[in-house]
Amino acid sequence: MNFAIVGCGFIAKKHAQAIENIEEAKLIAVCDKVTAAMKYYTETYGATPYTEMTDLLEDEQLDVVCICTPSGLHAPLAEAAAKAKKHIILEKPIAMTLAETDRIIKACHENKVKLAVVHPNRFRPVVQELRNILDKGLLGKISHASCIVNWNRNQEYYDQAPWRGTKQYDGGVLMNQAIHNLDLLLWFMGQAEQVFSMEATRLRNIEAEDVSTGVIRFKSGALGTVQAATTVYPRNYEESITIFGEKGTIKIGGANALYFEHLQIEGMTETEAQALKEKVKSDPWGTPGHQHIVSDMIEAIKEERNPAVTGEDGKRALELVLAFYESAELNQPIELKEGDYACR
Known part of the structure; x- marks a missing residue:
């Protein structure tokens, strides 16, 4: 399955490494407002760079979006990904408010896409x-x-x-x-x-x-x-x-x-x-927790089940x-x- 990373800060490298370590996963795109932040991913993985999320989401080959931006930006980006019918792996916390969280979960349910929240310590x-x-x-x-x-x-x-x-x-x-x-x-x-x-x-x-x-x-x-x-x-x-x-x-x-x-x-x-x-x-x-989460997302899509750490789980912690x-x-x-x- 084809993955994209949105937000190329520190935590994005863990997602990229997890995707690389899974045979059934491939990183095909990255998105960041700062072009220089994407250089590592374009050179190391051959990912296509985007500075606008809307352009990224138009890629019909894209299956899953990993959102790694500052927490306060999670909600609008996750809603946009869900409406584009892309499955979502969302870094913790799921959002900064319960109202934002509910919007994310609702968008995923309405568009029938999977939502996994990154709480990797469960897999230690x-x-x-x-x-x-x-x-x-x-x-x-x-x-x-x-x-x-x-x-x-x-x-x-x-x-x-x-x-x-x-x-x-x-x-x-x-x-x-x-x-x-x-x-x-x-x-x-x-x-x-x-x-x-x-x-x-x-x-x-x-x-x-x-x-x-x-x-x-x-x-x-x-x-x-x-x-x-x-x-x-x-x-x-x-x-x-x-x-x-x-x-x-x-x-x-x-x-x-x-x-x-x-x-x-x-x-x-x-x-x-x-x-x-x-x-x-x-x-x-x-096995690194992020790798567990990426692998589990692939299996959840194939088996038509919920991911191991759901949006509702993320909401309870928040x-x-x-x-x-x-x-x-x-x-x-x-x-x-x-x-x-x-x-x-």
Whole structure:
């Protein structure tokens, strides 16, 4: 199938590499307002360059569009792609508001095209193993969970482009970095019902937050805590999710949540636990998540099914971020009721 990339910034290279690694995929076009940004893709992959999305979408050979622009531009571009009958792989977050998200999902449904949102952490080997443990019910009733993203994004990172760290086009640590972990938390724990959050902009010269803490009550009755920051010195320190159940405790962690840091389950011997830890450790990254998403999109089209990470999945993660934002602004708990939240 033929792919195009819209927005040739940093993340676009991951899409291009994923497409190149899949036999059934080919990158045939790229689109960016800055001609120089497309040079790498035209020279490396032979992709046709376009400076206008409308011209790109007229290519009848094009099957799938990967949208890699600043987040605040996702909605109009995704709507245009859907109306042109092109399937869509959309970088996270799906959009900046729920109203924009609903427009994207509606356009895809009306035009019968597939929509996949890029939450690649779901495909990490340790995450897949944890999901398998939860699916088997080996932890029993879940008491609570914690989610931590203590990373470094220095001022140079934010100064790379004028849209970084803005509320309109990017958001802060929750919207840009921790949204992947919030997606995993929802995937593991189920629907969130209530949140309370505090946030601050402590060290970076940006409009959005660089540190955030919050608590969640899930529909199941379980509780969760979230801590996220880009202020950690001097480099990424910890990305982890810990789940506490009546029959076990599991922590996946490290600087990038790639390993079992703690694995203790009723009935599982120390030898079995160590074997599972070593299995993950032998190939912690596995196949790149973007490659999984591109490959899954091809299979979803062929099999006429939904992609593994749907627009609705992307919406749930966004809804949680926006609820955190509103709670911090109002300094009060927020009930999650779909459609209530808009980015400040």
